[in-house]
Amino acid sequence: MERHVAETNRALKTGWLEERLGLQAIRELAEHKRVPVHSSMHWYYFGGISLFLVMVQVITGILLMLYYRPTVAEAFESVRFIMTRVEFGWLIRSIHSWSANLLIFMVFVHMFSVVFTHAYRPPRELTWLTGIALLGLMMAFGFSGYLLPWNKISYFATKVGADVAASTPLIGEAIARFLRGGEDVGGATLTRFFAFHVVVLPVAAAMLLMIHLLLVQKSGMSTPPWIAASKVRQMKFFPNFLLRELMVWYCTMAVLGALAAIFPWELGEKADPFAPAPAGIRPEWYFLAQFYTLKLIPSHVLFMEGELLGIFGFGLLAVLWAGLPAWAIRKDGSARTRLVVSAAVFLVAYLVVFTILGYVK
Amino acid sequence: MKSPALAFFLLLTSSALLQPAKDSCVECHTVMEGNLQRPATLIKNDVHTASRLSCADCHGGDPQSDDPLQAMSAAKGFRGKTARTAIPKLCSTCHSDPNFMRKYRPQQRVDQFQLYQTSVHGKRLATGDTTVATCVDCHSVHDIRPVKDAASPVHPLKLPATCGHCHADKTKMARYKISTNQLDEYRTSVHWEALTKRGDLSAPNCASCHGNHGAKPPQVESVAAVCGSCHVLFEKNFALSAHKPVFTSDSGGGCVVCHSNHAIHKPSSAMLDGVKSVCTPCHESASEQGKTATRLAQSLNGLDKALIESERLLSQADKYGMEVSEAQVKLMDGKESLVKARLALHTFREGEVRKPVDAGMAIAKETLEGAKAALHEKDVRRNGLAVSVFCILLAILAIWFLIRRMESNNNGAINS
Numbered sequence: 001m002e003r004h005v006a007e008t009n010r011a012l013k014t015g016w017l018e019e020r021l022g023l024q025a026i027r028e029l030a031e032h033k034r035v036p037v038h039s040s041m042h043w044y045y046f047g048g049i050s051l052f053l054v055m056v057q058v059i060t061g062i063l064l065m066l067y068y069r070p071t072v073a074e075a076f077e078s079v080r081f082i083m084t085r086v087e088f089g090w091l092i093r094s095i096h097s098w099s100a101n102l103l104i105f106m107v108f109v110h111m112f113s114v115v116f117t118h119a120y121r122p123p124r125e126l127t128w129l130t131g132i133a134l135l136g137l138m139m140a141f142g143f144s145g146y147l148l149p150w151n152k153i154s155y156f157a158t159k160v161g162a163d164v165a166a167s168t169p170l171i172g173e174a175i176a177r178f179l180r181g182g183e184d185v186g187g188a189t190l191t192r193f194f195a196f197h198v199v200v201l202p203v204a205a206a207m208l209l210m211i212h213l214l215l216v217q218k219s220g221m222s223t224p225p226w227i228a229a230s231k232v233r234q235m236k237f238f239p240n241f242l243l244r245e246l247m248v249w250y251c252t253m254a255v256l257g258a259l260a261a262i263f264p265w266e267l268g269e270k271a272d273p274f275a276p277a278p279a280g281i282r283p284e285w286y287f288l289a290q291f292y293t294l295k296l297i298p299s300h301v302l303f304m305e306g307e308l309l310g311i312f313g314f315g316l317l318a319v320l321w322a323g324l325p326a327w328a329i330r331k332d333g334s335a336r337t338r339l340v341v342s343a344a345v346f347l348v349a350y351l352v353v354f355t356i357l358g359y360v361k
Numbered sequence: 362m363k364s365p366a367l368a369f370f371l372l373l374t375s376s377a378l379l380q381p382a383k384d385s386c387v388e389c390h391t392v393m394e395g396n397l398q399r400p401a402t403l404i405k406n407d408v409h410t411a412s413r414l415s416c417a418d419c420h421g422g423d424p425q426s427d428d429p430l431q432a433m434s435a436a437k438g439f440r441g442k443t444a445r446t447a448i449p450k451l452c453s454t455c456h457s458d459p460n461f462m463r464k465y466r467p468q469q470r471v472d473q474f475q476l477y478q479t480s481v482h483g484k485r486l487a488t489g490d491t492t493v494a495t496c497v498d499c500h501s502v503h504d505i506r507p508v509k510d511a512a513s514p515v516h517p518l519k520l521p522a523t524c525g526h527c528h529a530d531k532t533k534m535a536r537y538k539i540s541t542n543q544l545d546e547y548r549t550s551v552h553w554e555a556l557t558k559r560g561d562l563s564a565p566n567c568a569s570c571h572g573n574h575g576a577k578p579p580q581v582e583s584v585a586a587v588c589g590s591c592h593v594l595f596e597k598n599f600a601l602s603a604h605k606p607v608f609t610s611d612s613g614g615g616c617v618v619c620h621s622n623h624a625i626h627k628p629s630s631a632m633l634d635g636v637k638s639v640c641t642p643c644h645e646s647a648s649e650q651g652k653t654a655t656r657l658a659q660s661l662n663g664l665d666k667a668l669i670e671s672e673r674l675l676s677q678a679d680k681y682g683m684e685v686s687e688a689q690v691k692l693m694d695g696k697e698s699l700v701k702a703r704l705a706l707h708t709f710r711e712g713e714v715r716k717p718v719d720a721g722m723a724i725a726k727e728t729l730e731g732a733k734a735a736l737h738e739k740d741v742r743r744n745g746l747a748v749s750v751f752c753i754l755l756a757i758l759a760i761w762f763l764i765r766r767m768e769s770n771n772n773g774a775i776n777s
Contacts, residue, residue: 083684090684091742243764247757254753261746264682 033237036223043113044221048245049252050110053103054209056256057141060096061198068148070194072187075150076270083267094260102256104142104286107135108351115324115344118335119222125325127215130208132322137205142284144197150190155271156281158193159185164294167307186273225335282358289351290314292358321347384424385432386416403504406512412465419443419451446486448495449477476575492533499523499573515573517562521547524567543567546624565591584615598707628703630665634658653711660718661702667725668695674732681739688731695724 017023035044067086069078082089111131114120120128147158162185166176181188223232235241283291290310297306304312320327328340390401404410409418417424422439426432433439443451453474455461462471477483477496485493499515506513514523525544527533534541547553547567555564570579570587579587585608589596599605599616608615619632619639631637633654644650671692678685698721705713 080684080686084687240764240768243760243767247760250753250757250760254750257746257749257753261742262682264684266682267684267686269686 030238031236033217034234035221035237035241036227037233037235038223038227040117040224040227043110043117044241045245045248046106046110046113047216049248050103050106051209052249052252053099053106054205056095056099057103058202060092060099063092064096065198070148070191072150072190075148075190076267079149080267083264090264091260094263094265095256097265098259098263099256100142100145101285102252104135104138107138108286111135112344112348114222115340117222117224118328118337118340119224120325121222121225121329121335122325122333124215124219124222127212127219128325129322130212130215134205134208134212137201137208139286141197141201141205142286144193144201146284147185147190147193148197149267150271151268152271152275152278153268153281155185155273156277157283158189159277160281160291161283161287162189164291164307164311167305168311169308184273225337285355285359288358289354292354292361295358382413382415382424384415384417385427386420386422386424388427389429389432400503403502406504406506408505408507408510418455445491445495446489448497449474449483449486452496473574476572480572480574480576481578482576492536494527498527517556517564517566520566520568521553543623546621550623550625551627552625584617585609588616588620594704595707598704598713602707602709604709630658630661633661633706657706657711657714660714661699661706664695664699664702664718664721664725667722667729668692668699671695671725671728671732674736675728678732678735678739681736683735683739685731685735688728688735691724691731692728695721695728698724 035041064082067078067082067089069075079093082093084090086092114128114131143158143161146154148154162176162179165179166172168175177183179189179192180186181192223229282288293314294307294310297310299306301309324340328336330336387401387404390397392398393401400416404416415424416422420440420443421437422434423432423437426437431437433441456469457471457474459471462469473496478487482493482495486495501514508515510516511518513519521544528539529541529544531541552565555561556566568576569591571577585596585599585605589599595616607613608618620628632639634640635658638646638654640651640654644654646652646655671688675685675689675692679689698717701717702714702721705717708714
């Protein structure tokens with residue numbers, strides 16, 4: 001009998017499952033995948049941390065959906081119910097919120113690490129582009145998810161966000177109306193933000209992430225140009241690098257748990273559309289630099305409205321940044337490293353300083 | 362040719378119409394000195410000037426004439442400085458005329474003069490006492506501003522000082538044998554605090570209780586009605602109490618007996634029991650009524666302390682990020698019960714006070730338990746975090762050892 005079971009198991013492993021899933025190919029891939037070993041290899045872990053946080057988001061998001069109700073009458077109450085009545089609901093909600101913020105931070109770090117190690121060079125242009133698109137999607141996740149608890153701060157911050165979108169020339173009003181589902185932020189906004197947050201954006205993000213990972217797999221890990229290819233040692237991805245990545249994931253998990261337990265994400269007061277906007281209303285930290293810049297621009301600059309000029313500026317900056325591989329590479333294939341590093345340092349300094357100023361002022 | 366001529370004529374007449382009307386009173390008095398210059402300087406801020414009224418509307422005369430003898434001639438109706446006894450009547454010429462007032466301030470009352478005549482000030486003035494207040498003593502003269510103007514002497518924030526200008530003056534009040542401590546006492550009261558510290562302009566000032574134009578002190582029987590015009594429910598409960606007939610008799614004093622008149626301080630249960638008790642002047646502490654007052658004070662104190670303790674622990678839990686908003690909202694109901702109990706106290710019936718006190722104590726107990734549970738939950742979370750972090754560190758350590766063992770056994774894992 002025992003012999004029969006063992007034979008069946010072996011058959012499943014080597015025959016039946018192999019025939020259906022082609023596990024040999026995966027085994028071979030794991031066996032042959034290598035990671036370059038050099039002094040800057042720690043930057044590789046940030047992509048993995050971002051991936052781990054995406055998984056945390058998916059799991060905690062599904063758990064939150066079991067109780068969350070996307071209506072004006074019930075949204076705030078359902079989140080409060082999750083935090084006060086549901087077993088470990090406070091932990092799930094706090095981890096979801098903290099990990100969302102950490103995720104965006106880590107994606108930013110990952111992006112700048114790619115720039116500083118010049119990993120955008122050919123043939124990795126599409127990897128860079130999909131990465132930038134993923135950052136945009138993560139910010140859209142943040143913007144749509146921020147409104148879902150339907151509290152005072154998120155309500156007015158969404159109003160401000162929609163108003164900024166409305167000042168885009170020609171299509172601004174249409175975008176704002178589409179986002180709000182009407183003339184003002186209300187029940188229709190909440191339902192469509194929920195739909196974006198749990199269906200549209202996850203589907204788009206899943207597809208882009210698959211493409212991004214496939215491209216990483218296809219081109220392999222990039223080595224910084226200042227490290228001679230002949231001197232780069234290789235490490236097996238499985239299990240050597242994966243175990244190291246696992247250690248980093250565990251650390252991230254500990255940080256997330258500590259943040260959730262010591263600084264639980266607050267719920268605030270329920271949104272009241274008829275109440276005046278509270279003082280010092282501002283968006284989430286990852287939009288603060290842009291928000292503060294828009295505040296600094298005078299109402300009119302030459303023949304243009306200040307806000308419009310700001311939006312044009314940000315649009316131009318986003319296009320230039322997404323097109324980095326196009327202007328950073330010379331015809332001979334080498335990277336304009338000094339120009340790229342200067343631009344990245346300037347951008348980091350701008351984001352850090354203006355985010356702090358936006359928070360303080 | 363006709364059209365340009367007509368246009369030129371229209372331009373001339375319209376520019377003449379747009380010019381402010383000539384006022385020789387202001388022109389001459391502006392270049393004078395001292396008291397003669399003062400009215401011309403002040404009148405720029407006067408509400409009447411803004412309504413295109415001029416000096417001549419009160420003083421008579423001809424403001425169009427540059428000749429002082431003509432401008433201030435009796436033939437032109439010049440009356441000069443108005444006698445104090447004639448001031449209210451002069452002001453009433455316009456302010457008691459609804460048709461006139463409708464042109465400038467349609468909502469404004471027109472019975473000020475009528476009320477003034479019923480006031481102590483008005484009655485004394487009628488007897489020839491010119492030291493009492495007339496319109497200009499309160500509203501100022503030549504720079505009369507609307508009541509809502511913060512610079513007006515009758516603006517709610519300035520009115521106490523305006524009344525005090527005379528009523529806090531011992532010399533002025535000596536002949537009337539009126540005490541002069543009202544303003545000082547009022548400035549220690551909860552009403553003054555509400556007015557000045559909280560900026561509540563609807564808080565009672567002198568005029569709220571004494572009236573403004575019909576100013577006179579409220580009589581004993583009307584004190585409860587005066588206080589009750591704001592403290593409606595207190596008056597209603599007081600009417601049910603055994604104190605009502607006693608306190609409103611000739612020897613009574615209404616609300617003032619316990620709360621004082623101008624120095625109305627924040628009431629507390631100390632008014633019922635102990636050295637500051639307002640009951641003991643009438644009731645012996647050992648008497649049945651004295652004992653009831655002690656029990657009432659204990660009930661109110663007990664509820665107050667229980668609510669404060671709940672609030673303290675809830676805010677502590679809130680500071681740790683615990684979600685206690687439901688309990689905090691519930692606590693508001695408890696505080697409302699305390700208010701209701703203090704309100705019911707004015708019936709001076711123990712049973713009426715016990716009902717809200719018991720309801721409040723039940724809420725305080727519930728919210729206290731909620732706060733304690735939240736703080737306990739906080740400890741559980743932190744302990745859970747410590748255990749989790751320890752387990753995570755163990756896992757990391759195990760992986761690290763595994764990597765070391767693996768890579769020491771198989772040097773081929775990292776190769777060049």
